[in-house]
Amino acid sequence: MPKYIDDATFGDYFRDFQYTAWRLETRRGYASDLASERYARFRNGESLGIESSTWTDNIRAQTGQGKRIERVRLVDSPPTQGQRFLLASAANNIAAGEDIRNLWRAEAEKVGLPAEDFWLFDSRRALLLHFDEADEYLGSELIEDPVRIARYCRVRDAAWHHAIRREQFVEQVRSHA
Known part of the structure; x- marks a missing residue:
């Protein structure tokens, strides 16, 4: 049984890293997204736009x-619908300074990427995120x-090498539709 960190300290990892x-995000959707106001707007066909949040404020501070x-x-x-939402909402994080890229799952499987969601900090520690069957x-x-x-x-290096920027990926999604 894994030993989880105290969720109250989760945000500290995103302020305390040095470099x-x-x-790596591997799930087909996240339950937390489904409950969000942004997801409701997305489902209604509304523009998500660029918004400030605790997350994007921290991205700006760290990348600054x-x-x-x-x-x-x-x-x-x-x-999936959840993945389409993430593609649409990524523009917000990218505007704040995060570099988000995408990779087709079939390609990820060819290069042997694991089906694990994790954050890697400074190539010296990681947070492995655990989810249940309902995401x-x-x-x-x-x-x-x-x-x-x-x-x-090694997973990071392989994924980054094969992934493409959001704008390019969105065009590929449109051409597959």
Whole structure:
């Protein structure tokens, strides 16, 4: 059974890293998104626009210090509704300074990427995010074991090499429709 961090400290990891915070997102959707006001607007066909939030304010603050916040999202063909929402809402995080790229799930499987959601901080510690079958967040497990961290670094490098920027990916999604 994994030992989860105290969720009250989750945000500290995104303020305390020195150089890079990198994420792999592998789920087809997230229950927390379904409950959000932005998701309701997306479902109604409304523009999501660029909005300020605690998350985007922190992205601006961290990237303003020269730090990088990056992620790769795996996407099915065709994308699920949750993945379409993430594609649409990514513009908000990108405007704040986060670099979000996408990779078709089939390509990710070809290069052997795991079906794990995690954040990697400064190539020295990670938070492995756990979810249940209904895509509800269960908690984050702190990983500091050097062998596991080296594996996450290899996953990051492979994912980043094959992923493409959001704008390009959106065009690919449109051409597959």
